[in-house]
Amino acid sequence: MAIKRIPFQALLIGLLAFSVLPAKASQFSFSIGPQRELFRGWVKYKGNEIDVKDDLHIEDKTKFQASFEWRHKIKLIPDVKVDYLHVRTSGTGIITKDITFGGVTFNVSDKVHTDFKADQIDVTFFYNPVEQERFNVQVGLGFKYLTGYVYLKSLTTGDYSNTDYDIPVPYLYASAIAKSSHFRFGIEGKGLAYSGSYFYDWKLKGGVEYGRLFANIGFRYERLKIDDVEDLSTDLKIKGIFGEAGVRF
Numbered sequence: 001m002a003i004k005r006i007p008f009q010a011l012l013i014g015l016l017a018f019s020v021l022p023a024k025a026s027q028f029s030f031s032i033g034p035q036r037e038l039f040r041g042w043v044k045y046k047g048n049e050i051d052v053k054d055d056l057h058i059e060d061k062t063k064f065q066a067s068f069e070w071r072h073k074i075k076l077i078p079d080v081k082v083d084y085l086h087v088r089t090s091g092t093g094i095i096t097k098d099i100t101f102g103g104v105t106f107n108v109s110d111k112v113h114t115d116f117k118a119d120q121i122d123v124t125f126f127y128n129p130v131e132q133e134r135f136n137v138q139v140g141l142g143f144k145y146l147t148g149y150v151y152l153k154s155l156t157t158g159d160y161s162n163t164d165y166d167i168p169v170p171y172l173y174a175s176a177i178a179k180s181s182h183f184r185f186g187i188e189g190k191g192l193a194y195s196g197s198y199f200y201d202w203k204l205k206g207g208v209e210y211g212r213l214f215a216n217i218g219f220r221y222e223r224l225k226i227d228d229v230e231d232l233s234t235d236l237k238i239k240g241i242f243g244e245a246g247v248r249f
Helices: 010-020
Strands: 026-045 061-072 079-085 088-094 099-101 104-106 112-129 133-155 159-179 183-196 197-210 212-231 231-246
Touching: 026 212, 061 088, 061 231, 079 133, 104 133, 112 159, 159 197, 159 212, 197 231
Parallel strands: none
Antiparallel strands: 026 061, 026 231, 061 079, 079 112, 088 112, 099 104, 112 133, 133 159, 159 183, 183 197, 197 212, 212 231
């Protein structure tokens, strides 16, 4: 299965256009760090609901996230933040019931191997209605681009089935950050509901900042409910502790 792709060439052209704006009015930041990913929920594609832990034995993983932010003092033009989350895992185990995925049935007691990928690119455009020395509020909107695949193979019979997907998910965005000396504490949320599907992504974090350097630790909880988009349905939860270190320039 392939869902229509986003024209990211247009996005890149837009970002390049922003880059010609006066550098003195801009501030950039970049961060990267580990993300613990605990997977819960189910997937369904031309078959029945399949639990990712009980049926597919999907393993929890530690991957990474990265973020790039551009802020400026130009009126009317929003600030921009781009986030990337690497999501990839696998699992192998004996299934305890018949499951059907992509029209292929895997029988009870088969040993099934699963590969799962759901990388995410978030592009957020936001404004700063409250920007004070000790407290900031940001609001905006953006798009999450989910790209990946689900691959199942019976190691007992050799039968296999797979689907790949490229799904754009729009969202509303809000965050609040409190500051005290070199310490920062914040909450960030993204989400939207539409046509029986919904998505939300929450972060709680705290950290320190010295000069151009900063570091944070926090907890992230994400849920993606897709209701029959081109035969694909999901109710997936990805949660875990994350850390990040970065620089402003």
